[in-house]
């Protein structure tokens with residue numbers, strides 16, 4: 001990793017002496033930037049394994065919505081000995097992001113971000129609040145137009161051929177807005193029809209998804225009356241029903257109870273074991289550490305580290321490594337010391 005500048009007073013950021021070359025294992029520094037805590041970070045150039053391909057000309061094939069026959073072809077993956085999950089690509093990346101940029105006014109939310117997610121990978125995207133995770137995933141899934149850059153799902157350009165790209169993806173966006181006057185079952189039927197699935201398959205998969213996710217009893221309840229966790233689960237069901245190749249999930253475990261969380265983990269494992277690829281964001285480092293084969297840490301719209309989870313962790317708990325990379329904030333100078341005083345003294 002390139003030289004690090006200690007953060008300004010009031011924070012304890014990365015210790016330059018302790019920093020191992022996480023980024024340089026996958027990237028090389030080009031220009032500098034700082035995290036919100038003041039930590040100095042390089043702009044990475046991704047290296048093989050997680051490196052995206054160069055931008056391609058837009059494909060000219062007509063867009064397809066719905067079950068793509070090519071989805072029935074097995075996805076080639078390589079499985080390392082001793083591991084149950086594929087960890088290295090045997091084909092083009094499932095998701096390639098090249099030079100993605102988005103600014104909101106003066107705020108640069110995503111700064112020329114490049115990375116690739118191998119096929120058959122469970123990939124975690126982590127970062128502090130405001131790091132740019134949702135903005136990145138929104139641009140990657142065709143929900144938010146980038147200012148610059150390219151996104152490929154397999155070899156399909158998301159912004160040049162959105163219909164075809166979206167047929168390959170299942171998306172659980174942040175702050176999901178569903179047609180909540182529909183019941184859970186009606187919503188799944190609507191999504192299935194939008195995907196041009198046949199009625200029998202929609203009904204069959206809906207029953208299975210509702211049952212597996214513990215929503216059968218509320219299948220005919222309006223989604224507006226669902227709890228936050230139930231809404232998250234029906235959103236996940238909508239993302240899965242057309243059997244995508246790539247799942248992009250923004251905070252899929254947020255608000256979800258532990259039992260359902262375990263079910264979702266099993267669903268995702270099964271999906272990946274079948275050759276699918278999952279990209280998820282989360283703030284729960286323990287979850288990402290145990291679930292994800294690979295992880296990217298981002299802050300201030302840039303990558304701080306990307307690679308196999310074990311490589312990024314460097315033998316430490318991911319939580320600890322994350323704090324080292326991002327820079328932990330500590331209360332100093334009597335910050336909120338008034339909170340500790342007795343109430344009678346005001």
Ligand SMILES: Nc1ncnc2c1ncn2[C@@H]1O[C@H](COP(=O)(O)OP(=O)(O)OP(=O)(O)O)[C@@H](O)[C@H]1O
Pocket residue numbers: 104107108109127128129130131132133134135136
């Ligand atoms: N629609 C918008 N208009 C203006 N600024 C925005 C908008 N969306 C995001 N931002 C800003 O872009 C930056 C990145 O936001 P983003 O939601 O991508 O972060 P995040 O990593 O997903 O954060 P969190 O973990 O809190 O969900 C933030 O500074 C945010 O204020």
